[in-house]
Amino acid sequence: MTASARHAFSDDTIFALSSGAGRAALAVIRVSGPEAAAVVRTVAGLQPRARVAALRPLNDQAGQLIDRGLVLFFEAPASFTGEDVAEFQIHGGQAVVAGLLRTLGQLPGLRPARPGEFTRRALLNGKLDLTQAEAIADLIDSETEQQRLQALRQFDGALSERVGSWKDALTEALALIEADLDFSDEADVSGSANQAEAPLARVHADIKVQLGFHGAERIRDGVTVVVAGPPNAGKSTLLNWWAGRDAAIVTEIPGTTRDFVEVDIELDGIPVRLVDTAGLRDTADPVERIGVERARQRAQSTDIVLWLDPDGSEPNVPTGSAVVIPLRSKSDSVTTLSAGSGLCISVLTGRGMDELRANLSEQVRRLANPEGALLTRARHRVALESARPHLDQALATLRVGGPLEFVAEDIRLALRALDELLGFVGPEDVLDRLFASFCIGK
Ligand SMILES: Nc1nc2c(ncn2[C@@H]2O[C@H](COP(=O)(O)OP(=O)(O)O)[C@@H](O)[C@H]2O)c(=O)[nH]1
Ligand SMILES: [Mg+2]
Structure with a gap:
């Protein structure tokens, strides 16, 4: 099934307010579907001309003036949705918007759009x-500069083009295999299957490289930093300093923090989630013990660990693949500096705090380096992970001279996984879920 084969959408014409809700200077109302031209004729009394803006009085069905506004018309297929599209730029008053929406709702064949329905069409x-549709959602949701740039790159087809080139190479390999299969009854076998190995191996290697990059997902979803260390090391104080508010409770009583406290900050345009954890120690208190266990688990699955200890002890926590930054906290009050290691900081006096910020920024930037990374969502990773074993298998079978039918089937399955990534095939509920998270009017 191709993208066009999926073109089975309803014949109804949808409309929605595409600009933000509430009082504003202007509002944009968008209409898409077979009735869009009729809407322009009825509401604006205008024979629609594609891509020509016209300032018109807009009337309801009783001929009462709603507002004067700019009317734009895009003829199918040269529109955002690929259908006939009309856009009305009107004054952004609530009664104006409500008046036009009410009028549109009364016209035959029109109904309000569901979230993301324009993009879905x-x-x-x-x-x-689908990767470009996701990029639109990411662009609308983007809060940092890096997120904005990344969403634009993806909207411009950075991932689509790469997947397209993989599909081309696999299709070529498949054709070579199939040609060989066609010839296989004859004595002088063409042997073209041998040439299939090169494109297969190239795609295989490239996908592996992409799966190794995490930078793009970190830009979208953020980098996680866990603050860990013994009780009373000043962990919660550091978190609060970064948050600029009292997010976590600070006392001189060891064992105060028992559960995670998370705050979201931004470093160099990259979202960072700071997680305060319970101080690591052996304790008889069952609640605190759960907190300590959770802290250990959290440290294992994070990107960065800030290890705080006034005495500069070695990090005493399983950190998985995280980058560990050791810090000697409360350095203003430690008189006998032992032989421990780590940057000396003091939230109280500000000592070392600039270096800490610079150090953490550098690590965050390194982790969220988008250079060459194309996978921005877990969904992309899942699709490639499902293509990979088929490519492994196809290559292995080909190399040992196994049955070409099997090689062909594995290539077809890998191609299907790539088509799923692009949204050309696959379960409708994936689309339902994605578009449910869209704004109405987009
Ligand atoms: N002198 C000094 N005291 C600090 C500093 N940071 C935190 N403290 C104090 O150390 C105690 C424990 O701090 P807290 O943030 O709750 O530590 P946590 O148990 O690691 O979360 C509190 O009394 C804080 O006021 C610092 O930089 N210098
Ligand atoms: Mg604490």
Whole structure:
């Protein structure tokens, strides 16, 4: 099934307020579907001309003036959705917007759009693929500069093009295998299957490289930093300093923090989640003990661990693959500096805090380096992970001279996984879930 084969959308015409809700200077109301041209004629009394803006009085069905506004018309397929599209730019008053929406709702064949339905139609009409639709959602949700740039890159087709080139190479390999299969009854076998190995191996290697990059997902979802160390080391104080508020309770009583306290900050345009944890110690208190266990688990699955200890002890926590930054906290009050290691900091006097910020920023930037990384969502990773074993298998079978039918089937399955990544095939509920998270009017 191709993108166009999926073109089975309803015949109804949808409309929605595409600009933000509430009082504003202007509002944009968008209409998409077969009735869009009729809407322009009825509401604006205008024979629609594609891509020509016209300032018109807009009337309701009784001929009463709603507002004067700018009317734009895009003829299918040269529109965002691939259908006929009309756009009304009107004054952003609530009564104005409500008046036009009410009028549209009364016209035959029109109904309010569901969240993301314009983009979904664009997808179904082959105007963009699923990774680009996701990029639109990411662009709308982007809060940091890096997120914005990354969403734009993906909207421009950075991932689509790479996946497209993988598909081309696999299709070529498949054709070579199939040609060989066709010839296999004859004595002088063409042997073209041998040439399939090169493109297969290239795609295989490239996908492996992409799966090794995590930078793009970190830009979208953020880098996690766990603050860990013995009780009373000043962990919660450091978190509060970074948050600029009293997010975590600070006392001189060891064992105060028992559960995670998380705050979201931004470093160099990259979202960072700081997690305060219970101080690590052996304790008889069952609640604190759970907190300590959770702290250990959290440290194992994080990107960065800030290890705080006034005495500069070695990090005493399983850190998985995390980068560990050792810090000697409360350095203003430690008189006999032992032979421990780590940057000396003091939230109280500000000592070492600039260096700490610079150090952490550098690590965050390194982890969230988007250079060459194309997978921005877990969904992309899942799709490639499901293609990979088929490529492994196809290559292995080909190399040992195994049955070419098996090689062909594995290539087809890998191609299907790539098509799923682009949204050309696959379960509808994946689309339902994605578009449910969209704004109405997009
Ligand atoms: N002198 C000094 N005291 C600090 C500093 N940071 C935290 N403290 C104090 O150390 C105690 C424990 O701090 P807290 O943040 O709750 O430590 P946690 O148990 O590691 O979370 C509190 O009394 C803080 O006021 C610092 O930089 N210098
Ligand atoms: Mg604490």
